[in-house]
Structure formats: C-alpha cells, structure tokens
Amino acid sequence: MPLLTILSCKILQDEIVHILENDNSVDEILVVGNGQEEDFILKLKKADLEFCLLSPAKLRSDTEKYRNDPEKYTVMIYIVELALHEFPKILKTEIYKLIDELSTCSNGILMFYGLCGNVFDKIESDYAHLEGSCPVRILRDNVRTVDDCVGATLGGCQEYLTTLKKFSEHGTFLFTPMFAHAWREIMRVDPEKPEKTIKMLKKVNEVTGYKRVAKIQTGLTYTENFDEKVDEFAEIFDFEVLEIEGGQSLFEKCYSDIKEELLGKSS
Structure with a gap:
C-alpha cells in the first residue's frame, strides 16, 4: 500500500x-x-x-x-x-x-x-x-x-477571477480562518514594535486602495475565533467586513x- x-x-x-x-x-x-x-x-x-x-x-x-x-x-x-x-x-x-x-x-x-x-x-x-x-x-x-490557497478555497481559477472582479471597486483582503489567525505573521508585523509596522501597513493600504476584508466561509472550524480575528483586523485598519462562500x-x-x-x- x-x-x-x-x-x-x-x-x-x-x-x-x-x-x-x-x-x-x-x-x-x-x-x-x-x-x-x-x-x-x-x-x-x-x-x-x-x-x-x-x-x-x-x-x-x-x-x-x-x-x-x-x-x-x-x-x-x-x-x-x-x-x-x-x-x-x-x-x-x-x-x-x-x-x-x-x-x-x-x-x-x-x-x-x-x-x-x-x-x-x-x-x-x-x-x-x-x-x-x-x-x-x-x-x-x-x-x-x-x-x-485562496483560489483553491474558492473552488478554482474561474471562481477566483469572478470574486476578484466582484470586489474590483475597492481593494479587498480575502481571509480564510488560518489567514485571519496568522495575518500578523504573514504581514511581518514586528511583535516587539507592532505600532510601527501597522502604521506602515495603513499607509500602504491607503495608496493601494484597500478598504475591505472578506471572510471566506470554508466550512471548517478547526481554527478558532475566526470572526474575532477578522473583526480585530478590520478595526485596526478601519475596514468594512464582508462575507463570501468557499469550500x-x-x-x-x-x-x-x-x-x-x-x-x-x-x-
């Protein structure tokens, strides 16, 4: 075997x-x-x-x-x-x-x-x-x-493209539960001086036009506090929170x- x-x-x-x-x-x-x-x-x-x-x-x-x-x-x-x-x-x-x-x-x-x-x-x-x-x-x-990984969670390339077009008016972060859990690590937020990194990220978001974060509902619950983590991210960057289906x-x-x-x- x-x-x-x-x-x-x-x-x-x-x-x-x-x-x-x-x-x-x-x-x-x-x-x-x-x-x-x-x-x-x-x-x-x-x-x-x-x-x-x-x-x-x-x-x-x-x-x-x-x-x-x-x-x-x-x-x-x-x-x-x-x-x-x-x-x-x-x-x-x-x-x-x-x-x-x-x-x-x-x-x-x-x-x-x-x-x-x-x-x-x-x-x-x-x-x-x-x-x-x-x-x-x-x-x-x-x-x-x-x-x-986001494209895979959404179901494939066409589904990913359709989602990106849907959100093309404003830049939108697409968060799975693990992405929400690890966003500080992914965005290289310095644990010793988080304020400095977050200030820089805010400026980048302003320049690039990112204003929203979308929760991808994967159907999985292995990673806890998904909603809370997304809400924390949205509050820090003053983002609107949306929700989309994955699988x-x-x-x-x-x-x-x-x-x-x-x-x-x-x-």
Whole structure:
C-alpha cells in the first residue's frame, strides 16, 4: 500500500485535517516534526486522530516500514513555514529541495500549494521523471493549477477571477480562518514594535486602495475565533467586513485523484 506525502503551506493545515478526519481508509498518519507542526498537531488531537511524529533527519529510515507494509495506506504531512512566501525564489528552491528528499521516502507527493506567483508553474513537468516511482501533483481545477490557497478555497481559477472582479471597486483582503489567525505573521508585523509596522501597513493600504476584508466561509472550524480575528483586523485598519462562500471540493478532489492513482498502482 502506498505512502502519500502532503507537502503543505502552513495556511492550509485545516484542509488537511478535514481530509484526514473524513477518510476512514487512512491507516497511519505521519507528521514531520520540523518546527512548523505544533498547531497542526493540536488540531489532529482535537479531531481524535492518532499520528506518529517523525524526525526530519531520519525520514528515509523511519518511513521504510510504512512504505513496505502491504496492508496499510499511510499519509505523511510536511508543513512548510509561512515566512518563505515573502521570497518566491527562495520558496521555490526550498520546496524543490524538499521534493527531492521526500520523493525518496514516498510513493506520491501532493503539494498543497498553488502557483504562488508562478514559481510552481512547471512543478509537475519538472518532476515528470518521477512519474513511475513518486508522481508529484499540485492543487488544480479542471483546467489548470490554482493561483494560490485562496483560489483553491474558492473552488478554482474561474471562481477566483469572478470574486476578484466582484470586489474590483475597492481593494479587498480575502481571509480564510488560518489567514485571519496568522495575518500578523504573514504581514511581518514586528511583535516587539507592532505600532510601527501597522502604521506602515495603513499607509500602504491607503495608496493601494484597500478598504475591505472578506471572510471566506470554508466550512471548517478547526481554527478558532475566526470572526474575532477578522473583526480585530478590520478595526485596526478601519475596514468594512464582508462575507463570501468557499469550500473544500477542490482539495478533496485533488487528494482523491492522487490517492486513487497510487492505490491503482499498488493493486
């Protein structure tokens, strides 16, 4: 039975918990303890999902028994830090390094990423040589790879474009629960001197015309205090709060597709 690795942006950890909680065929859940997994592990525990924590230094040896178990289907999760998003070229370099490493201990890799500024536009073709041993897949709709995590949550590229056009009159931040939880980290607010950073962000918002924040209802409740976090953000920047619908269908389909592909190879 295969070992599928989900290589994920930290923002999409709720979507992974949802998939694992709703897939009874998963026999083993492995989490790589690379320093980015704390929140994710707490959510697994709240969902009553058992898991095994692995050291990143010993992945190949520690995963061998799972890869060679003919009776068990295993999913391994590797959460990547948010800070890399500020530097697209570095993000690409680090993700490619991780795929090179993880492909030696996986039967398939599903990237919980979108294009992220087009740095992953050729990821599947760049790893076409692994098709026979460890296929690499990325989040995509029926036509192409999604732009980013928000586009995936909205259901795909066309839905994302429609939403952006709808809000084109004024700049609008689109917040999922995890984005709301981590907005200070994403926007690099200095915890020692938050006032200085927020003052700068206010000026940037004025120049760029951002005046609203929209809550994307994902259907998930693993991240707490979504409304409160959005309201806090809106109050700080004097933004209007809107609400739009998102969902899990794209994540579920991408996961189901590679799972079926891997199980078909192992049967």
